[in-house]
């Protein structure tokens with residue numbers, strides 16, 4: 001059977017990736033369908049390293065073809081931080097709220113610092129033979145002073161896109177997928193997967 005496992009422990013990513021993979025008309029599973037698999041340690045120093053590490057780890061753990069995502073926020077006023085450390089910005093196991101508070105505190109401690117930022121996403125697919133596909137995407141925006149919206153996850157309430165006059169947290173999953181780093185990456189990946197599964 002043609003199927004793919006969305007290999008992430010982040011429910012927001014699962015929702016966005018599953019929606020974008022639907023046109024492939026293959027079964028889309030999540031790692032939680034394969035029992036209690038521990039998260040791998042994300043020891044890479046680039047998004048690509050970590051995406052490949054997660055795809056290979058979950059393909060091994062599930063015995064299925066897996067699609068992993070490594071992503072993060074680069075704030076220009078912080079020299080590109082938090083970057084690959086976005087999930088752990090406020091410490092190991094940090095909540096989205098704590099990470100958002102730290103982002104605002106760090107930017108507010110640097111008056112005049114640029115508020116421009118971008119999200120980056122690298123997707124890595126790995127099958128049980130070790131065949132690998134990758135795709136990436138970015139999305140530019142502005143870090144606002146106070147969160148707006150309750151959709152999405154992570155830094156979405158603080159990430160404003162002037163051309164849409166909305167934060168990513170004010171968009172539906174479909175709207176976010178049309179403009180986001182992950183949405184752009186998954187569009188490229190879907191084309192490659194269409195060939196892979198044909």
Ligand SMILES: O=P(O)(O)OP(=O)(O)OP(=O)(O)OC[C@H]1O[C@@H](n2cnc3c(O)ncnc32)[C@H](O)[C@@H]1O
Nearest residue numbers: 008009010069070071072073086087153154155156
């Ligand atoms: O590793 P997995 O299990 O996929 O889930 P994770 O949440 O730990 O994911 P990452 O290691 O890739 O860390 C990425 C962090 O960057 C942030 N991030 C990534 N994409 C985002 C998005 O679309 N909107 C808001 N924040 C995002 C958010 O804080 C994520 O926790």
Ligand SMILES: [Mg+2]
Nearest residue numbers: 009039042087
């Ligand atoms: Mg992670």
